[in-house]
Amino acid sequence: MAITDARPSxxxxxxxLPRRTRRWRYRLSVALHEPTLLIGIVLTVILLYLVIAPLxxxxxxxARVQFGDQxxxxxxxxxxxxxxxxxxxxxQVSSIVFWHPLLxxxxxxxxxxxxxxxxxxxxxxxxxxxxxxxxxxLSTALVVPYMLPSWTxxxxxxxxxxxxxxxxxxxxxEARGISTPNWLAYGAVPIIICLGMHYFPFVLLLxxxxxxxxDSQLEDSARILGARRSTVLGRITLPLMLPSLSSxxxxxxxxxxxxxxxxxxxxxxxxFNLLSTSLFxxxxxxxPGITAVIATVIVVIGVAVVVADARLLxxxxxxxxxxxxxxxxxxxxxxxxxxxxxxVALSIFVFSVAVPVLTLALSTVTTTPGVFSADNFTLKYWxxxxxxxxxxxxxxxxxxxxxxxxxxxxxxxxGLAALICGLVGLLIxxxxxxxxxxxxxxxxxxxxxxxxLVPGIAFAAxxxxxxxxxxxxxxxxxxxxxxxxxxxxxxHLPYASRSGISAMTQLGREPEEAAQITGAGWLTxxxxxxxxxxxxxxxxxxxxxxxxxxxxxxIVIMLTTTxxxxxxxxSINLIDFAYDQMANAVVLVIALVAFLATYLTQRLTxxxxxxxxxx
Amino acid sequence: xxxxxxxxxxxxxxxxxxxxxxxxxxxxxxSFTCLLGPSGCGKTTTLRMIAGLEHPTEGSITVGDxxxxxxxxxxxxxxxxxxxxxxxxxxALWPHLTVRRNVEFGLRVQKVPAAERKARVDAALExxxxxxxxxxxxxxLSGGQQQRVSLARMLAVNPSxxxxxxxxxxxxxxxxxxxxxxxxxxxxxxGHTIVFVTHDQLEAMTMATQVAVMKxxxxxxxxxxxxxxxxxxxxxxxxFVGSPPMNLAACDSSLGELAQRYLALTQTSALDAVATIxxxxxxxxxxxxxxxGSEKEWVFEARVRAVLPTGAAWTVxxxxxxxDLYLVTTDEVGATSGDVLRCAVKRKALHLFxxxxxxxxxxxxxxxxxxxxxxxxx
Numbered sequence: 004m005a006i007t008d009a010r011p012s013x014x015x016x017x018x019x020l021p022r023r024t025r026r027w028r029y030r031l032s033v034a035l036h037e038p039t040l041l042i043g044i045v046l047t048v049i050l051l052y053l054v055i056a057p058l059x060x061x062x063x064x065x066a067r068v069q070f071g072d073q074x075x076x077x078x079x080x081x082x083x084x085x086x087x088x089x090x091x092x093x094x095q096v097s098s099i100v101f102w103h104p105l106l107x108x109x110x111x112x113x114x115x116x117x118x119x120x121x122x123x124x125x126x127x128x129x130x131x132x133x134x135x136x137x138x139x140x141l142s143t144a145l146v147v148p149y150m151l152p153s154w155t156x157x158x159x160x161x162x163x164x165x166x167x168x169x170x171x172x173x174x175x176x177e178a179r180g181i182s183t184p185n186w187l188a189y190g191a192v193p194i195i196i197c198l199g200m201h202y203f204p205f206v207l208l209l210x211x212x213x214x215x216x217x218d219s220q221l222e223d224s225a226r227i228l229g230a231r232r233s234t235v236l237g238r239i240t241l242p243l244m245l246p247s248l249s250s251x252x253x254x255x256x257x258x259x260x261x262x263x264x265x266x267x268x269x270x271x272x273x274x275f276n277l278l279s280t281s282l283f284x285x286x287x288x289x290x291p292g293i294t295a296v297i298a299t300v301i302v303v304i305g306v307a308v309v310v311a312d313a314r315l316l317x318x319x320x321x322x323x324x325x326x327x328x329x330x331x332x333x334x335x336x337x338x339x340x341x342x343x344x345x346x347v348a349l350s351i352f353v354f355s356v357a358v359p360v361l362t363l364a365l366s367t368v369t370t371t372p373g374v375f376s377a378d379n380f381t382l383k384y385w386x387x388x389x390x391x392x393x394x395x396x397x398x399x400x401x402x403x404x405x406x407x408x409x410x411x412x413x414x415x416x417x418g419l420a421a422l423i424c425g426l427v428g429l430l431i432x433x434x435x436x437x438x439x440x441x442x443x444x445x446x447x448x449x450x451x452x453x454x455x456l457v458p459g460i461a462f463a464a465x466x467x468x469x470x471x472x473x474x475x476x477x478x479x480x481x482x483x484x485x486x487x488x489x490x491x492x493x494x495h496l497p498y499a500s501r502s503g504i505s506a507m508t509q510l511g512r513e514p515e516e517a518a519q520i521t522g523a524g525w526l527t528x529x530x531x532x533x534x535x536x537x538x539x540x541x542x543x544x545x546x547x548x549x550x551x552x553x554x555x556x557x558i559v560i561m562l563t564t565t566x567x568x569x570x571x572x573x574s575i576n577l578i579d580f581a582y583d584q585m586a587n588a589v590v591l592v593i594a595l596v597a598f599l600a601t602y603l604t605q606r607l608t609x610x611x612x613x614x615x616x617x618x
Numbered sequence: 619x620x621x622x623x624x625x626x627x628x629x630x631x632x633x634x635x636x637x638x639x640x641x642x643x644x645x646x647x648x649s650f651t652c653l654l655g656p657s658g659c660g661k662t663t664t665l666r667m668i669a670g671l672e673h674p675t676e677g678s679i680t681v682g683d684x685x686x687x688x689x690x691x692x693x694x695x696x697x698x699x700x701x702x703x704x705x706x707x708x709x710a711l712w713p714h715l716t717v718r719r720n721v722e723f724g725l726r727v728q729k730v731p732a733a734e735r736k737a738r739v740d741a742a743l744e745x746x747x748x749x750x751x752x753x754x755x756x757x758x759l760s761g762g763q764q765q766r767v768s769l770a771r772m773l774a775v776n777p778s779x780x781x782x783x784x785x786x787x788x789x790x791x792x793x794x795x796x797x798x799x800x801x802x803x804x805x806x807x808x809g810h811t812i813v814f815v816t817h818d819q820l821e822a823m824t825m826a827t828q829v830a831v832m833k834x835x836x837x838x839x840x841x842x843x844x845x846x847x848x849x850x851x852x853x854x855x856x857x858f859v860g861s862p863p864m865n866l867a868a869c870d871s872s873l874g875e876l877a878q879r880y881l882a883l884t885q886t887s888a889l890d891a892v893a894t895i896x897x898x899x900x901x902x903x904x905x906x907x908x909x910x911g912s913e914k915e916w917v918f919e920a921r922v923r924a925v926l927p928t929g930a931a932w933t934v935x936x937x938x939x940x941x942d943l944y945l946v947t948t949d950e951v952g953a954t955s956g957d958v959l960r961c962a963v964k965r966k967a968l969h970l971f972x973x974x975x976x977x978x979x980x981x982x983x984x985x986x987x988x989x990x991x992x993x994x995x996x
Contacts, residue, residue: 026675026676026689028692029673029688029692029693029694030673032692033673033694441632442632511708511710513706513708513710514710514711514712514713516669516671516697516704516706517706517710517712517768517771518712518723518727519671519696519697519698520669520671520697520700520702520703520772521698521703521723521724521771521772521775522698522699522724522727522728523698523723523727524698527727531723535714536713536714
């Protein structure tokens with residue numbers, strides 16, 4: 004591009020164009036030299052399509068007669084109808100399809116949130132404000148439950164408590180002659196305990212960070228004015244912690260809405276349905292209209308939770324006191340009690356990590372659970388050439404191609420999605436920072452955050468209704484790898500773009516402008532300045548979605564077909580066949596992959612897991 | 619290196635008032651121009667528009683006969699083709715490159731041959747006296763060293779214009795003094811055109827050949843530093859330049875009334891237009907109790923509120939009636955609060971402003987000066 008026009012400035016030619024047109028022409032010539040705006044617009048359009056179109060498709064499915072439902076509704080396919088609303092909310096089946104699942108979801112959500120707050124709050128306090136024994140080790144160990152696939156606990160629970168009611172092997176207790184009642188083996192109680200175990204690290208991280216940042220000078224000031232320790236705790240510390248408490252409460256609550264594996268495994272044998280499993284059932288029964296209505300309800304509740312969280316945070320911002328430089332952390336000395344506290348925290352670790360993982364590991368190498376004699380140990384579930392009693396999976400897990408295929412699918416699909424996520428996240432960060440304050444930047448920031456509002460399982464249902472058929476130039480993507488990659492990338496984008504934006508904000512625009520002023524064009528700048536500086540955050544932005552995606556179940560369960568089996572869906576399929584040992588083995592493999600990836604990232608980039616709360 | 623000209627340049631960020639409002643500014647070749655003003659006055663935006671990092675909403679920017687921006691013609695030359703140098707407030711060194719690689723970057727982009735590249739980098743490093751830190755990373759350098767690297771990085775590509783965006787504001791006082799001298803030396807040695815943005819009037823006064831004072835996006839005064847100081851165009855410039863700032867008294871204040879009564883004696887014409895009277899703190903002299911005023915000297919009494927020794931001088935806070943007033947003197951002040959002091963101000967040290975705050979240059983000023991000159995000769 005040559006330097007445009009070089010007329011002498013002294014005599015500007017008379018210009019016939021109106022002022023507005025002139026401005027647009029100038030802006031266009033600016034935009035031609037700076038691709039930021041263009042990238043921003045393209046990204047915004049694509050994201051809007053991928054986020055808004057599925058939701059629109061779901062709404063339209065909920066209000067239109069689906070193909071095949073003409074006799075039931077007495078209307079033509081495609082006509083507007085309130086049939087599905089009626090069926091979900093007011094018909095004879097609505098208590099099974101909707102009202103009981105809704106009630107169950109609320110019970111489970113409240114229970115899990117309470118348990119997570121108790122465990123997470125207690126361990127956060129012990130780890131940040133006391134000299135608890137083994138503090139450093141515990142602060143890593145207690146986050147491990149969050150790295151396990153959420154339904155690991157459910158499988159372990161079955162391996163321990165399963166009774167005769169559902170098929171396959173009974174649990175260790177039953178095998179030893181101790182009968183377990185249904186309420187202990189299945190339903191609300193075990194679901195709450197298992198999910199509580201999984202989600203408490205979430206509270207621990209959020210709440211712990213807030214506690215760490217609390218300036219203890221604020222507490223000291225109260226003590227100097229004569230307040231007792233208990234008064235300080237009740238009047239100063241707790242109120243200051245309220246934002247992070249309410250925030251983690253709502254976020255855990257929101258997660259429960261979209262969680263699938265645990266209620267599926269532990270609820271199904273006693274017909275204990277949550278909204279997520281009810282949604283899945285209607286997908287399996289090929290009832291797109293009902294699926295759409297339930298998905299819409301889940302989306303509405305999910306949005307309400309996030310909006311409530313945002314509103315609470317805004318209201319409480321007036322007393323959010325981030326300590327900043329002067330923050331000091333006063334450690335409470337527990338004396339002899341530090342060992343007791345250490346014991347308590349250690350037992351949380353034992354019950355949330357050691358027991359489940361060991362139970363699962365043991366179950367995969369024993370024929371009859373709970374019997375630890377030499378002839379009962381076997382490696383056949385891993386290695387046998389043929390397993391006569393398992394017609395659906397007639398050989399050990401490591402034989403045949405099923406596990407390898409699923410692992411390869413998981414790696415390439417999740418890997419590709421994570422790669423896209425990381426790159427797009429950084430690109431969004433780039434656009435937002437470079438064109439800060441412009442309408443494109445604001446829109447893009449908001450659009451990339453939208454998937455956060457929608458629980459994953461509802462999002463998957465929405466994608467299903469959008470891509471089940473060909474729409475305009477977009478082919479029917481159902482059953483394809485592309486669809487899985489897109490769904491995984493879009494649902495993980497909020498975290499990736501948030502970290503991209505914060506990384507680019509921290510860097511600012513000056514380093515790139517400094518390159519620009521010395522004569523470097525756009526590509527040179529991105530290649531030699533932006534990417535090298537952001538290498539670390541780019542790696543994190545790819546690996547964290549990868550870790551979370553590799554153990555993702557609720558989003559992919561509806562979208563995988565036999566050709567696109569993933570590790571997580573393979574495990575659930577094996578459970579459907581009641582091949583518990585092999586299902587457990589697959590979950591162990593997933594946990595191992597997730598754990599290794601986390602460990603490697605932490606070693607390579609020295610980032611803490613706390614920054615990657617993208618479960 | 620030709621003259622930079624901004625013609626009717628406006629910049630709007632969509633919401634709020636204009637960041638830069640119809641700015642006409644000429645920066646002569648080889649000048650050291652300071653854009654001076656409080657934060658948010660549009661000075662940095664102006665600098666960034668010259669660099670091509672921001673884009674005007676209206677108007678044009680030219681260097682010599684080369685049009686860089688012209689909204690009317692739809693012309694835009696991107697930053698990387700403008701051949702300017704810019705030093706950022708926070709230096710913006712690339713953390714992943716060593717000092718040498720930082721300085722070398724622009725030459726690599728321009729595909730300068732290795733031998734010449736090395737020579738030019740060495741020269742730039744030497745000129746900024748940081749050749750010994752060449753192989754270190756920016757994070758291993760002190761703030762002053764980082765500043766020098768960022769100057770060297772700019773100088774290495776030999777730009778036609780040097781743009782500096784508050785480059786000294788992150789340095790401590792000693793270093794700032796040193797860098798001021800350094801920049802002035804640089805300007806004198808290289809003859810570069812320099813545009814320097816600052817909110818520190820002392821920086822502007824000490825280094826610039828011309829100062830452009832801005833407020834709310836509007837240019838207030840463009841003049842050599844001493845003119846800005848001695849003949850401020852309006853009350854804003856008067857109050858902004860100088861430390862402590864010029865004392866400004868409305869005509870209906872206690873001090874203003876006294877001053878008007880005095881001015882009436884001097885037969886200053888068009889006195890009615892005067893709305894504000896200004897006097898610099900250092901123009902107020904402390905005199906003996908019996909000292910009498912004259913046509914050329916205004917004398918009044920003031921009550922001491924506080925005496926603030928600053929080492930080299932004394933700043934005295936006094937009140938005249940209900941008006942507060944600062945004065946600065948290098949003579950030791952023995953008074954304590956409550957004492958009454960007699961103050962004298964030369965007629966020509968009084969600044970007069972109209973109701974809009976604009977400077978009034980009354981005809982009598984020149985007459986007074988002439989009279990004084992005649993007296994001096996005779």
